[in-house]
Amino acid sequence: MSNSVSESEFLEKHAGLVYNLALRLLGKAQDAEDLAQDSLLRALKALPGFRGESSLSTWVYRITLNTWKNRVRSEKRRGLWRMISLNLFTGEEQDEEPAFKAEDPPPDSGLEGSEREAAVQRALLELDEESRAVIVLREMEGQSYQEIAEALEIPEGTVKSRLSRAREALREKLRPLVSP
């Protein structure tokens, strides 16, 4: 299957997917590009060994997520992640401190298209990484539970519970924006 996909075709189809996934996971355009490029390089290197056990998109997402998780671990070890409380909307302290919180997207991050968009992105970045990955894959990338499970290499039941938890957390964070 992999033989039928040339590098250029692969990049044409998946570079944008990987970049946008990275952008939502990280919130910063430069960080997203770095992650996307590293992930695509790894994917291209591994492409000849792709056996088609999952869809190519799921496979690429898995590589991207693994690359991201490796980075997060590395950054954590280096103590570069800053813990920033972003309860901008509730003004409340969080009951449970997340595994990590990314920096507030800077004004030049390219994500400030609207106040609502910026608020959603900030809320995403407040989620723990596991919840963030699940909600991004589900809501933005339109992946099924099974595909998310394959991408994250976790059971489907875990996907459901994490997704429910992520939605609940976002509902709390974005309540001022989502009041019906």
Place this chain on the structure above:
Amino acid sequence: MEHVRELLSEFVDGTLSEPRAREVRLHLKECGECQAGLEELGSISRMLQGLPRRPLPRGFMARLEHRISPKPRASFLLGPKARMAAFALSSLLVMFLAYEQLKPRAPLSSGLQETDALQEAQAPAVMRKALESARKEQAPPPKPLARAKGKPIGPGEEAGALSGAPDQAAGGLGKTEGLRYTNEDLHRDLEAQKARMGIREIVPTRPRRALAETAAARGREGQDFAVLIKAPPAPRLPGGVPAMLSTPRRQAAKGAPLAEPEPLGAPKAAGALIRSEEERRGFWRRNGLQVEPPPLDYSREMLVVVLPEDGLSAEVAEIKTSPDRILVRYRLSSSPAPLPMLEAIPRTGLPVVFERVP
């Protein structure tokens, strides 16, 4: 029915089984709280799905392709005119170098550089005349002809292999008749020269040992003399062609640690082999050396010294051991503070031969 909040996520996604989905729908009709929760989840989903997809940053693919197959740095950082000028200069340089390589050379130099027949054939007559003229002009007063096995080593009576004359290679190579040489002549005479001077192909190379190192190294007691070979710089004939590279030799009398340098007026070299502390002190005194070397275990090692001369520092380039001798090749180089070169080598009864190299 209890609240169905925990099911709302799956209900929104439509992944609940039909019976469970029916239950949720029934509950939602009766429960405003869960109904509000459902609407909030839907709103969040719409917000998330409404986040715009960003295009790839400008240059993203180019940077990626560069990382996939890094290209060499741009080879043309110059403008078109500058490139043309650089190309022209490069061409001129190549032509000059080619000319330097291909222009005719005196055959005598080829004896030192593995001359081939082609070079000989290309040597013009004018070159031969210049060579002959230079030999006459540069030849020092005749000295006793060196002999090897009782035979003259050069046909010219004015030249000798040990005379240090600039043209001794010419004389030593033994072909004066019309100054015509063939490869065979050159090789044969060169081999004869080497045989007379004790220069051999010495295969094993014993690692050099710093003076401070006094590792155990057993040597044979026995002969106690040093041999000095001095190679004056090759004079240059008209045309810039080296005329010779001689290695005159003088073997010191047995027991004399320091061989005499050749009195040729050329830069002198002094190498010595010291086998005892007493010898070392005497040598130091005779040569006015001030700095004392580290102590040496002369029962196992011996000291090789090459003195500076003419304001040039000595540097041992190579020490080779052969079955019948130890060859110390050294060179002299300019230095603000000329220093002798000391090397500790395993003690052995073999004679030590010093040879200056360019």
